Amino acid sequence: MESCKCSTKIRNLTVKKHDGILLHNVSFDVHHGEILALIGRNGAGKTTLLKALLGRIPYTGTVTFIDSAGKPVEQPRIGYVPQNLVFDRTTPVTVADMLCANTSGFPVWLGHKKEKRAHAEKMLTMVGANASLLNKKLGSLSGGEMQRVLLAFALEPKPDLLLLDEPVSAVDRKGIEVFYDLVTSMRREHQMPIILVSHDLSHVEKYATRAVLLDRTVLVSGSVAEVMKTPQVREAFGLKLTGGGKV
């Protein structure tokens, strides 16, 4: 089936630190046009896995990226929307500085090229943010505004894999729906492969297409409905599941 083509193949990914094994033989596939939810208890290694995929920590094993035409991608582009972006809130970086630095080689300390600024404006509009954010400093954005800016940043250039790490933890309820609707439309329209890390099982059930339960290795993987029924998920999330997913 076209929609089930592999985008990212993770095989035997192992991360060791001097004080122990953080991830052991993690293997799973992410397909084009699917949101794969990565779930697990705190300390299960979800963020470690994302950092390994970003190349921020050394690992053994292989990660292979394949484009929608089935060809291997040597230098994959990864979009990343972190949980809470840790940055210096007093930094005089505007949204336009950040978005233009991503798309243009022209140094932003000398200014922004008109077409790059217009493109940044277009990206903001696409993710449902107001174009007036361009002149705002990053430190003055609200949680919802920041997540949209980060999404606009992650989507340009179009990523081979989109990583969302608890992307709506600082966003209000209405903003959460808008955010996930956007991500879902990316998945559908651009067949974008997405890994979503979330503690909120109601979001996973509503928006993800497949799920992987991680606890240093893959405990269970499959369709969201299948994974949610397993005793391992019940054990990992305890009472949370008794609400029938409407947590």
Added chain:
Amino acid sequence: MSAVYSLIDTLLPFEWTEFGYMKNALIAVLIITPLFGLVGTMIVNNKMSFFSDALGHSALTGIAIGVLMGIDNYVISMMGFALLFALCISAVMDSGASSADTIIGVFSSTGLALGVVLLSASGGFAKYSGYLIGDILTVQPEEIGLLLIILAAVVIIWVLFFNRYLLTSINADLAASKGIRVRLMEKIFVVIVAVIVTVTIKWVGILIINSLLVLPAAAARNLAKSMRSYHITAILISLFSGVSGLIFSYYWGTAAGGTIVLVAAVLFFLSFFVNRFQGMQNHSL
């Protein structure tokens, strides 16, 4: 150089520009201060002011090594040691063994202490104490060429790689997601800082070089509304502090480096209050 000297005589027909050493110092200030303003913005962005301070301290050991090896030009031994020192700090920080400020503090103290011990053992520390406060008036015309080359190199790097440095300074993970080799970029940056610090230290001084790197950028940060205004303001503040500090030092008979830093410090506090005032106004709206 004579063309530049006569240009200074024409544009600035004042008492303080009559002497050759003051002309050389002015030219050096006009090159060093924008250089410091430019690099300082990224030092402050990356919260590396403690790091550049440690590099300044390491210069003392660099001089001592030069003395022991019988090298006439201490810049070579200072630069060699500072590069080793900077990359060692960077490697220890990468290992995550301890917090960054502790690691830098340990290296900084060691660099200073080792320099003092080696210099005092090899013929008296007092001979080299001039490096502590520096003297911009000793700059020679042939050294100005080297400064120009460094300024040109830094401007080229800032044009070619600034955007990557900016994204790295916002968040390393975010930068890595765009394929930026964060560790390599950080290493190149510490090398740039090491080169700038060691080349200019005999004119600016071990004790105040870091102030001159950090103060203009810190003041500009209080006023800036974007990366562009941050850089323009930092360079202007740095230039203004440099030139006016040099003039004040001539008429007051004070050390030029310290006077320049004091002007920059006054500008920092002014910018701080402007920032607070603007913040209060925005709050009351």
